[in-house]
Amino acid sequence: MSDHPQDLSLREQARAIADGELDATELLEATLARIGERDGPLRSIAESFGSEAAKMLAEAPEGPLHGVPVAVKDMFALPWRAPRDGSVKNPYGIGPGESGLYRRLRDSGAVVVAVTNMHEFGIGSTGHVSAYGPCATPWDVTRCAGGSSGGSASAVGARLVAGAVGTDGGGSIRYPASYCGVTGLKLTYGLMPRDGYTHGFASMGEAGPLCRDAADARLLAGAMLGRPLSSLRASGMKIGVPNVMWQDLDPEVEAGCRAALEALAEAGCELREVGLEGTEHALTATVVRLTVEGAPSARPEIVREIEPQLSPLIRALMKYQLLLSADAVVRADRVRAQIRRSLAAAFSQVDVVAWPATPAPSPPISDPVVELPSGRHPADFANVRLGGLGNLAGVPAASVPCGLTAGRLPIGLQLLAPWREEERLLDLAELLERATDRRFVDAAPPVAQPAAA
Amino acid sequence: MEGTQQFDEFVRLALGRYGIAVDDVDLAIMHAAEGVYGPPRDAMLAADLSAVPPEQGLDPSGPPGATAAGESA
Numbered sequence: 001m002s003d004h005p006q007d008l009s010l011r012e013q014a015r016a017i018a019d020g021e022l023d024a025t026e027l028l029e030a031t032l033a034r035i036g037e038r039d040g041p042l043r044s045i046a047e048s049f050g051s052e053a054a055k056m057l058a059e060a061p062e063g064p065l066h067g068v069p070v071a072v073k074d075m076f077a078l079p080w081r082a083p084r085d086g087s088v089k090n091p092y093g094i095g096p097g098e099s100g101l102y103r104r105l106r107d108s109g110a111v112v113v114a115v116t117n118m119h120e121f122g123i124g125s126t127g128h129v130s131a132y133g134p135c136a137t138p139w140d141v142t143r144c145a146g147g148s149s150g151g152s153a154s155a156v157g158a159r160l161v162a163g164a165v166g167t168d169g170g171g172s173i174r175y176p177a178s179y180c181g182v183t184g185l186k187l188t189y190g191l192m193p194r195d196g197y198t199h200g201f202a203s204m205g206e207a208g209p210l211c212r213d214a215a216d217a218r219l220l221a222g223a224m225l226g227r228p229l230s231s232l233r234a235s236g237m238k239i240g241v242p243n244v245m246w247q248d249l250d251p252e253v254e255a256g257c258r259a260a261l262e263a264l265a266e267a268g269c270e271l272r273e274v275g276l277e278g279t280e281h282a283l284t285a286t287v288v289r290l291t292v293e294g295a296p297s298a299r300p301e302i303v304r305e306i307e308p309q310l311s312p313l314i315r316a317l318m319k320y321q322l323l324l325s326a327d328a329v330v331r332a333d334r335v336r337a338q339i340r341r342s343l344a345a346a347f348s349q350v351d352v353v354a355w356p357a358t359p360a361p362s363p364p365i366s367d368p369v370v371e372l373p374s375g376r377h378p379a380d381f382a383n384v385r386l387g388g389l390g391n392l393a394g395v396p397a398a399s400v401p402c403g404l405t406a407g408r409l410p411i412g413l414q415l416l417a418p419w420r421e422e423e424r425l426l427d428l429a430e431l432l433e434r435a436t437d438r439r440f441v442d443a444a445p446p447v448a449q450p451a452a453a
Numbered sequence: 454m455e456g457t458q459q460f461d462e463f464v465r466l467a468l469g470r471y472g473i474a475v476d477d478v479d480l481a482i483m484h485a486a487e488g489v490y491g492p493p494r495d496a497m498l499a500a501d502l503s504a505v506p507p508e509q510g511l512d513p514s515g516p517p518g519a520t521a522a523g524e525s526a
Contacts, residue, residue: 190514203513278505281497287490316482319475323467331497337508340517347516381489394513419515
């Protein structure tokens, strides 16, 4: 049994500090040491902060996360560092400063110990393209952590930190949560302040916590929102299962997610088939919305400055995005309206809807392609089909660990709730944890096994 | 081949209009992206969405509002 404080949960760290059982300075030092020891093959951390974190700790107010180290995705301004969006420089002209997220974390007593790696400019669901190098899942360092919040998920999965903040504009919290075996929650659009967030202009993206389990995600989400999230009974919830979102899946992923639904049914939930409209165009509508909002927001003079240092893939995709037709934008918005209405109608019948977070487990970094019954597809193409709905609609959405493949790669179940009903997702995730004896949230990846320490 | 040449010409002219240069690496990646995302985009462009009213004043932080009176499908 490890006695390293980063093997404690986020809530255990917070409680131990509050009770005087754990020295926050020792926790910070142990966290920085563990990052140094473990992160090499993962590349989950873009930069860690010894002196700045120590200063935050010295000035930390009392709060739910007093003295607890957390990591933040490379999309938020910190007083000592400009966000870089996984690149050499963010193209939006955002410099160092107090982002809204930073203020919320600081006011909760948390200590920002590191910035996490991410897919360059957020344009990808794999995390294998970044100025900081390809980010790996702690379950297999030759495979993708997911994107674009891959560093946050990988760092939590590897027990470098117990909580990290990600963002999700097209599934970017849920894919890495699934690939890294952690709990990720995209908050309802608009709940977090937008200032100092590189994609604050967007109508799709929102921040959220990545933690090892739902109780920690509840704690970190509460700190981010500035109010605690209550805990209610999930037993008896009605779970909508749209068959259209359960097509063309890796057999092990489908089996793992269906087993999770069966476990929830045995725990007292009711499963109901529900219909959803517009899903056949959700992928395109998501890509179109992300494109039309992202590229024009970049400052041309900065893009010209950094273009020689961009990855060839991202450089080409940024140009490709500029070819989008107005017709596609208008139609994508019709699809978005259709999906929002359809989800709202579904939520009049059920409490949440569920389908897999990703259609397949994490692909290799060297070839980020997934094998599905319909053939081989780029992971981005396959993932956004499942993840985009939550962003088009604006609803809260989570990925919760629900299984491991025979090759010991994590599987995530995706849950969506009505607008501002984050608690429902966390309640249901906790019920699933109990129903599966915490087998999947407590499973430790190879880099976090005691022998690897 | 003809389609490829047309695509290349379109890309060079469209982006050149804004002073954006395109090299062979860019074009190769764009071809791959078009191969993946082009068909579903074309399917959406071909879909009959006339029965889907637009959502005016979109606010993703909440559920969709009622369709405004006089909105056409």
